[in-house]
Amino acid sequence: MTTVSNLAEQQQLASETQKVTRDSRPLRLITCGSVDDGKSTLIGRLLWDTKAVKEDQAAALNRDSAKQNDLGLPDFALLLDGLQAEREQGITIDVAYRYFATEKRSFIVADTPGHEQYTRNMATGASTADLAVLLVDARTGLLEQTRRHATIATLMGIRQFVLAINKIDLIGYDKARFDEISHEFKELALSLGVRQVTAIPVSALKGENVVYDGRASMPWYDGPTIAEALEKATVRSSQTVGFRMSVQRVSRPGESFRGYQGTVSGGSVKPGDSIVVLPSGMIANVSKIVTFDLVRNAAVAGDAITLVLDRQVDIARGDMIVTIDSQPMQGLGFDAQLVALQPEGIEPGKRYWLKSGSRRQRVLVEPAQQLDLKSGKWNTAERLPMNGIGKVHLAFEEQAVFDTYEQNRSTGAFILIDPDTNNTVAGGMITGKRSSVSSIHDGDARVILSLPADLADQLMSGELFAARRDEVEIRRLSAGKARDVLDGIDG
Template sequence: MLTANAAAALLDTEAEAADIRTYLATQERKTLLRFLTCGSVDDGKSTLIGRLLYDTKLIFEDQLSVLEQDSKKHGTTGGDIDLALLVDGLEAERQQGITIDVAYRFFSTPKRKFIVADTPGHEQYTRNMATGASTADLAVVLVDARQGVLEQTRRHSIIASLLGIRHIVLAVNKIDLVDFDQQAFERIIADYESFVSDLDFSSVVAIPISARHGDNVTSVSERTPWYAGPSLIGHLENVEIGAEDRARPFRFPVQYVNRPNLDFRGFAGTITSGSIAVGSEVMVAKSGRRTRVKRIVTYDGDLASASEGQAVTLLLEDEVEVSRGEMLVTPESRPNVADQFAANVVWFDEHPLLPGRMYLLRTETEEVSATVTHLKHRVNINNFAHEAAKSLDLNEVGVCNLSLQAPIVFDSFKENRSTGSFILIDRVTNATVGAGMILHPLRRAANIHWQAMDVTKASRAALKHQKPAVLWFTGLSGSGKSTIANLLEKKLHAAGRHTYILDGDNVRHGLNRDLGFTEEDRVENIRRVAEVARLMVDAGLIVLVSFISPFQAERRMARDLMGDGEFIEVFVDTPFEECARRDPKGLYARALKGELKNFTGVDSPYEIPENPDLHLRTLGRSLENMADELESWLRERGYC
């Protein structure tokens, strides 16, 4: 039997457990708001988040002690505690007094839970701000009351709009430094509202605050008697978010096909929108095949239904073909399936976005090669005007048409942020260079289809008794590319082979006569030639392409257009000094005098091939000998 003390202890334990369960249930029922702080540098974003954490009692005593010590070492507030240091965790951030990385913090109030992203204000870290905005429901745009609306304020507001944020809090910070002046506050409101009138925001709420001293942050301040609105935290607790999201149709990108045995074939992923139940009809987006959900499996057991945000494995009634990258959807509201679309693009890279250059486009589950076929316009961040442009530079925003090498499944970003977004990746460096928000599929993508042909590439090549290929000669001007290609073609022609030379200078007299020598035009020059070479390979020819083609990305693009073994990169390696000495066209002399701009090797770069199929070092060798070497190489491998 239990003693009285033991019984009392057991009752206390059970009471504590009940209290914990009640607390957890209460927390679970709270809604979650994701928001970010953004704006120009030194507007007080980190200080504001530190104030929110401090005032909501989420700083432990040991953290407060460390913060006091750090404030003496790194602080920028004199003898006061520097609340910004709660968020600026990188040593570089503390030393410079700025935010570099995106910092996420969780806090809660009796009414709501919050995840806040503190994003950097410096222009060079705009890509980090876009990262924080990609999952946010609301943006707190901070403005220094002394400075007003700045360029970065506008840039961040535009990016927030493009990334689907519909609710804005205009937090006019440091209001204490202008003596709580109502007119200064109202001037900033008028300036900002005039700018964002063309942006698609559902609400813009302006609040005068002092993040350092707490005015109007968690409670309304007596020092702004002229302000009749809520405190910042009061507004964040009550703003209605996501009503439109709850009506979005079912979308389930398949991330993994789970088949541990012959009796189980499930499709794992996270529901990005909508809900599903056992027995519901679903469709495979790309094929259009319909079936029904047989089971909804989770680690904790089967479910009768599941909704947005849940990670589940779906078992289907029929043996339909589904693989990673596919999407299960509701038949009543199908997504787009296309290989061309228009999109807003935010550019992150120091090297500009160039139409014609091929990138990797990645969605939640798919990865495909993509080309910007047309840069429709650049967005002026000061007045939202649409400006003509040939490229996008670091942190610029533009509207582009993209063409993909294979169709993908998507919605417009306005309809679904998860299935309407993508990133662009540099194919050479593997760096993320841009983020995109899909506007709509291009009509021509639905109207154009591949026409089946009875005579194939293989049959055309067999008639010529050769294996079609592209020999891509690359090297500096004057390196000997065209001469070697010409000698090789004479040998192949004498042997009865069917060939054609695409020479850089010759093509610019016709197909590419409208192109200059800027980086953008060089990219387009190679794109057009690569497409022509592909058609010639399809005709069964051996194509000899002689172009400087200075950029690795375009040579990679050309290779990817061809089939396996059809692209042969030939690096004609002649040192710059030797090319300049030869100078057969007098171009080096003009370029070195500054009379000829964008000349490769002088004021425009040449990116040396890293792993060419053939590396011809020309010094000390005759061009005839190198042509013989190439012919032997082709014969040994069955091309001719």
């Protein structure tokens, strides 16, 4: 019985995919906003009206709804809120992903929690989205959490917003109130650098302006429905930089084969292309591209591949293979923006593990500014509390390799891990390379000495350094890395 059911689901999914004629790539979107603004209900209604709810799901929905509402409809939020705690409390806790399609295109939607306590889950959903559907309760307008979610979505690179002013029926379909909230949010969006905002008055429960228009109740509104706005949205391009692949594994099934496995995170590659391995700087040519079942003529962003090179090169997990004529930034210091995700926040001067792709490095984090969500201003900050959005300076012990997040989400994003607890304490985005490699502590100075190893050891064992050992950082560099450091100081 299970096999037949799964086969039927696969056939239906294939049928829905064949309907998509406008864009073969699904649009990834999130719903966000403050708690109780109706995010799960809106997405549930979208699934219901686009016929994405199967018969057994509809039957379970009717059965699980504690009571029918005044319209005789089930609780659409139950299509998204599957955890027991979510159903008991009536809130979204985890991110729920759902697939649906219209006649013009397909979509993957992430329903994210509105509670401030689960901001980290919202940031996770936003990290892969092309568009954000931001819900606002028409009765309360923009709240601090609404502003927080809009800011995080923007930091994550989202530049398309659908502002769903929900529960418009509860204020008598008041056009003046709709215009007021729309104007206020568009001013916020402009301050965040976002110009593409579509404001739509919505009653998610009644289904007005979700898939079907609500002109009967709102003759003053002649814009698109939620579904129509999503159909017109664009998919974020990953082709703004050259070829990028973080090495996840070195494949050696036998002495005659050596391949480097990973997922292409930007650009494209084909046999014959010249590549460089970072941070070592070794150059080679691609001789073959292999996947699990065939040899490929080319690979593009999103493909999981094995690269075979034309010469023996020392490559390890965490190295990045890139196109030789369009390389990412390299250095010891970078600027970034991040969101603190744990109660302890981000402590100044503490060393964390930074993980980006398959590479993990030690990094010193120095908070510089924190965003005041009420005023929209960046204020000087020495530390970042939980859910704080801040600008920080990163100082690495070894050469780091990044693109800016604006150029490439995969090679410009990172997480910070507390070495004491192994908790993920922040998610961040690289904004640029620091012009100086000096210490990020104001007033500190860094002196770099190039000495023979035995003389350096003798110097470090002396009384002067022994007395101030905690203030001294020892870094043993190769000749190439030393040149990079000195070039950075000269620049």
